[in-house]
Amino acid sequence: MKNEHVWHSNESLLERLKLGDLDAFNVIYERYWSVLVNESFKRLNNMALCEEVVQDVFIDLWQQRAVRDIQNLEAYLRTCMKFKVFEVYKKNRRTKSMLEENLSLMQKNEISEYDQYAEKDLKSLIEEWIAHLPQKRKEIFKMRYLDEFSTKEISEMTESSQNTIQNHLGISIAKLRKLIIQHFLVFILTLFY
Structure with missing residues (x-):
């Protein structure tokens, strides 16, 4: 023993x-x-x-x-x-920052005429992706990135903890980022072949 x-x-x-x-x-x-x-x-x-x-x-x-x-x-x-x-905090912060920068770019119309087709394609891809999100995640994503509410405001409106809101957003952003990367890899490959 x-x-x-x-x-x-x-x-x-x-x-x-x-x-x-x-x-x-x-x-x-x-x-x-x-x-x-x-x-x-x-x-x-x-x-x-x-x-x-x-x-x-x-x-x-x-x-x-x-x-x-x-x-x-x-x-x-x-x-x-x-x-x-x-590392998780850092990754989530960087992903959120990249998404906000890209959405901000689209809102300010800083995209050239040449890129308008890509913008339209990206918007339809994102809209389709949002439509297939689970209901709660869809609401939270729209409130944060389309209605521009803070996570604290969303937390109060949905009666969920701020951490829950941030988790939903983190999952959504990670999946959206992956989708966008895959989409543009296919787009780039079609340009060269």
């Missing part, structure tokens, strides 16, 4: 992990998965995103097992999780 406790100590698990012991990795995973998900949920308030962040932490732990000199396993995992959460 005492020997089993030694095998399950963080120090022993780290030693075995460095050697590529999958059982040690699984023990670490089971020990810290829910702790990290709960901690990241306090910051992101989106369970799917939290699970993705924590999964990335464990993938990095396994891939870097031989080169990292980890002294305190829990502190290391929590720090990795915080960096991953920060």
Whole structure:
């Protein structure tokens, strides 16, 4: 029994992990998965995103097992999780900023005559995409980007938390960005072939 406790100590698990012991990795995973998900949920308030962040932490732990000199396993995992959460914040902020810049460009009519066809095509693509959004996400997206309400105002009008509103917008923007990139890749390929 005492020997089993030694095998399950963080120090022993780290030693075995460095050697590529999958059982040690699984023990670490089971020990810290829910702790990290709960901690990241306090910051992101989106369970799917939290699970993705924590999964990335464990993938990095396994891939870097031989080169990292980890002294305190829990502190290391929590720090990795915080960096991953920060990356999510940074990515969401950058995506939101890019979408707002593009929408602003269209509203100011700074698009040349040559690009009017592309603008029309893009608008119809976005309108069609909006039409297929789930009802709540559609309402939130329209309120934010067409009616120009702040997330706080939308939160009050829909009686939802501001984090919920931001999560809906983040998901929408990520999917819209992917759609636009795919659309324009096809458009560019048709120009050259």
